[in-house]
Amino acid sequence: MAQGVFITLEGGEGVGKSTQLRLLRDALQSHGYEVLATREPGGSAGAEALRELLLFGQAPLSLRSEILTHFAARFDHVDQVIRPALAQGRIVLCDRFTDSTMAYQGYGRAEGDATILKLIAVLQAQLGLAPDMTFLLQAPRQVTRQRLAVRGAPTDRYEQADEAFHARIAAGFQAIAQQHPERVHCVTTDHCSAEAVTSRIMKDILPQLPNV
Ligand SMILES: Nc1ncnc2c1ncn2[C@@H]1O[C@H](COP(=O)(O)OP(=O)(O)O)[C@@H](O)[C@H]1O
Numbered sequence: 001m002a003q004g005v006f007i008t009l010e011g012g013e014g015v016g017k018s019t020q021l022r023l024l025r026d027a028l029q030s031h032g033y034e035v036l037a038t039r040e041p042g043g044s045a046g047a048e049a050l051r052e053l054l055l056f057g058q059a060p061l062s063l064r065s066e067i068l069t070h071f072a073a074r075f076d077h078v079d080q081v082i083r084p085a086l087a088q089g090r091i092v093l094c095d096r097f098t099d100s101t102m103a104y105q106g107y108g109r110a111e112g113d114a115t116i117l118k119l120i121a122v123l124q125a126q127l128g129l130a131p132d133m134t135f136l137l138q139a140p141r142q143v144t145r146q147r148l149a150v151r152g153a154p155t156d157r158y159e160q161a162d163e164a165f166h167a168r169i170a171a172g173f174q175a176i177a178q179q180h181p182e183r184v185h186c187v188t189t190d191h192c193s194a195e196a197v198t199s200r201i202m203k204d205i206l207p208q209l210p211n212v
């Protein structure tokens with residue numbers, strides 16, 4: 001059986017990643033593909049336990065500990081869920097992956113410190129798995145803030161961070177997109193419906209998939 005296809009959705013909070021995860025899963029299934037939709041941090045039992053610690057734990061983690069904990073969750077998710085699904089030929093759609101660690105911890109918290117970016121790059125290489133395609137969803141911060149206020153989700157450690165942190169994350173994602181133009185597709189999600197965003201993304205995905 002052919003190896004599956006690994007697709008990630010990236011971007012700041014409220015850009016529409018979880019909405020697109022659901023809509024893309026449904027669209028791909030309607031074309032006859034077997035899809036696994038998953039998310040990070042989390043996606044396996046062990047990684048979901050680490051998600052609670054990362055997002056809602058009371059004790060502040062040092063930067064390197066935070067990075068290693070995101071990767072501890074990610075290794076479990078990759079080993080126990082993503083790699084087996086790809087081996088079965090499924091399309092894996094994942095809400096956030098290593099680019100989020102680069103953007104949030106590398107460019108956000110570490111402000112682009114070269115030693116920290118290197119640490120993340122080394123861990124990333126050790127995973128032995130990179131996305132085939134990444135969709136970087138983008139919308140102005142004032143739009144996403146308004147969406148999050150309407151969504152009313154409980155605010156986690158990162159959503160509570162200050163505006164300068166969120167600006168560094170947005171710039172970090174932009175830098176990642178420029179470094180990997182063959183993998184990262186930038187998609188704006190303001191001024192168009194979620195369904196229109198899905199159609200736009202499907203136009204990029206479908207030509208890359210094997211026939212069913
Ligand atoms: N294209 C869009 N236009 C308007 N609102 C949207 C769009 N996509 C998502 N939303 C809404 O914005 C909010 C945040 O979307 P969500 O998918 O949860 O974002 P994320 O997973 O990136 O944090 C939700 O209330 C969702 O319904």
Ligand SMILES: Cc1cn([C@H]2C[C@H](O)[C@@H](COP(=O)(O)OP(=O)(O)O)O2)c(=O)[nH]c1=O
Pocket residue numbers: 011012013014017018039040041055070096097098100101102104105156158159
């Ligand atoms: C995967 C990952 C997520 N994060 C952060 C980004 C989000 O604020 C949070 C995940 O929260 P989540 O609620 O899943 O995302 P969103 O708010 O976009 O709907 O974890 C990192 O800081 N580093 C990482 O490597």
